[in-house]
Amino acid sequence: MKSKIEEASPDSVHLLLGVLEMEVKARAPGKIILAGEHAVVHGSTAVAAAIDLYTYVTLRIPLQSDENNDRLTLQLKDLSLEFTWSVARLKEGIAYDSSNVSPSTPASCSSQTLKSIAVLVEEQNIPEAKIQLSSGISTFLWLYTSILGFIPATVIITTELPYGSGLGSSAAFCVALTAALIASSSSDKTRGDGWSSLDETNLELLNKWAFEGEKIIHGKPSGIDNTVSAYGNMIKFCSGEITRLKSNMPLRMLITNTKVGRNTKALVSGVSERAVRHPEAMNSVFNAVDSISKEVAAIIQTKDEMSVTEKEERVKELMEMNQGLLESMGVSHSSTDTVIQTTHKHKLTSKLTGAGGGGCVLTLLPTLVSRTVVEKVVKELESSGFQCFTASIGGKGAEICF
Ligand SMILES: Nc1ncnc2c1ncn2[C@@H]1O[C@H](COP(=O)(O)OP(=O)(O)O)[C@@H](O)[C@H]1O
Ligand SMILES: C[C@@](O)(CCOP(=O)(O)O)CC(=O)O
Ligand SMILES: [Mg+2]
Known part of the structure; x- marks a missing residue:
């Protein structure tokens, strides 16, 4: 006998599967800085432009609870790496005051919370040659739990950008991840044709969260990388002030x-x-x-x-x-x-x-x-x-x- 899924047309298969899990994809571009890197961290003007190389995030959230799969999994596909935590371990391990963390109010990760997240990252035994990824994985845990809380999911990342080469892979990662997290909690999930932009309010929100993520990776970012990755185009940037350039x-x-x-x-x-x-x-x-x-x-x-x-x-x-x-x-x-x-x-x-x-x-x-x-x-x-x-x-x- 055929299963329900085998009997269904492709569209209804999608719907049927959609009952089991919700999937959202996001992408964000890397950038070049034409003038002003480093000085921009100290309040000077810089000029940057988005490039057509992207980081892609696929977020899958199960819609039915399953005791056997109560996990948060991060897959870095290009590197063939997978990190996974039980939701219970995350709840126990991440030391933050949930009354201070709200998805609509981007906040910095305190040094105490970052330390507790670092322990969860260390438990994953990242290969020594890839240890630079630790800050990215800490950022993932901070952004995920701050925006979606402690719910199981699988997050798959792929990127066209070289890591740590000056093309803003860190910002593209923070922006694409935050875009997927925010989109998954938005009430407007109209299934459209391909890629679509976020509305201004969500763009502003995601840019603020991505900046908080960049803080974990860069220490003291200027915000130019996440801003140009979020908004695209070519921008002039000075102390958080953005001018779109034509x-x-x-x-x-x-x-x-x-x-x-x-x-x-x-x-x-x-x-x-x-x-x-x-x-x-x-x-x-x-x-x-x-x-x-x-x-x-x-x-x-x-x-x-x-x-x-x-x-x-x-x-x-x-x-x-x-x-x-x-x-x-x-x-x-x-x-x-x-x-x-x-x-x-x-x-x-x-x-x-x-x-x-x-x-x-x-x-x-x-x-x-x-x-x-x-x-x-x-x-x-x-x-x-x-x-x-x-x-x-x-x-x-x-x-x-x-
Ligand atoms: N796709 C990704 N997945 C996980 N971490 C990432 C990813 N892209 C970037 N990162 C994090 O950002 C770091 C590189 O950022 P950075 O040193 O600012 O260089 P750049 O932004 O120029 O690529 C990586 O070592 C890693 O921690
Ligand atoms: C050096 C700096 O100006 C740009 C860093 O870019 P990247 O991470 O090397 O792609 C730092 C910043 O503006 O946050
Ligand atoms: Mg960077």
């Missing part, structure tokens, strides 16, 4: 991943320590970066007063100046120098993007640069062991799909 020039960037691993939290705190040692000098550096970012934003938006070539020349010079200032903050790396020198031989300009210390480097590809030159540069960079790619800039922000 680009009036073609901006093509080659992204080179040096594959030199680094950690944003350590680099950000290194800059802060330098600022404590040399407050006046570093303030001048941050002010110079502020002016550079404002000029970059102005040039990008300029309409007819300047030719494209002139705009490109100016942006190129500003990128060079910004790179010099990043070097003076102590966040560049010999691998970045190799990219800069290689591209310079072909009259192209590069700067690090994100936290630096290795990671990714941006090279402006002016409109008049020939394909042959680009191919030659890419070949040379790849022969140094780097990985090159282009990405479309200024696209969509967080989206959900039921």
Whole structure:
């Protein structure tokens, strides 16, 4: 005899399965910072844009309680890793005052709660080579339990972004996860065709929660990464204030991943320590970066007063100046120098993007640069062991799909 599911049409199978579990998907993009990284943490202006590389989250919540599967499971598909906790263990292990935590009021994870979460993460015996994931998994537990409470579910993550390379994988992870969590608790679960954006209220809420998540990963984030991942497009950002930019020039960037691993939290705190040692000098550096970012934003938006070539020349010079200032903050790396020198031989300009210390480097590809030159540069960079790619800039922000 056929089971009910076998008898049903594909649509009703979905409905039938839908009775057993609810599924929501979310995705959020990575980003490039065109100007102003690090200085933005200290109140300077920065310019960033979303790129078309995403982190995807699938959240499955069982709708019927099942004593045998009372667990919260996190699967990092690309890394073939799975972490799982019983809901009872989470309730017992996470030390927070639930009266202070509400899904609609984003709050910081206290150091006491973070310590208790770290114990739950340690119990998972993360392989030593992947220990950098600990902060991401702690963030997962904090965001999940703060927004959905202690309910069983399976959360599956995949990403097109390299981890810890300056393309904002941490922010895309926080934004996509929060988008899925918020969408799952929203009353409007209209099954639509493919991806759709969240409404303004939910976008604002998710951006605030994602910022709290970034705090666990970055220590002292500026908020630019989660903001551009949530809202998409290209933005000018200063102390939490966002200006959407409408680009009036073609901006093509080659992204080179040096594959030199680094950690944003350590680099950000290194800059802060330098600022404590040399407050006046570093303030001048941050002010110079502020002016550079404002000029970059102005040039990008300029309409007819300047030719494209002139705009490109100016942006190129500003990128060079910004790179010099990043070097003076102590966040560049010999691998970045190799990219800069290689591209310079072909009259192209590069700067690090994100936290630096290795990671990714941006090279402006002016409109008049020939394909042959680009191919030659890419070949040379790849022969140094780097990985090159282009990405479309200024696209969509967080989206959900039921
Ligand atoms: N898909 C993901 N799943 C789990 N953790 C993630 C994921 N993406 C990023 N993270 C966390 O973010 C960290 C990398 O963030 P960060 O050092 O800020 O670099 P970036 O944001 O430039 O990639 C990882 O080590 C991990 O802890
Ligand atoms: C260095 C910084 O300006 C950007 C860090 O970006 P990423 O995590 O390296 O992708 C830090 C921040 O703004 O939070
Ligand atoms: Mg990051």
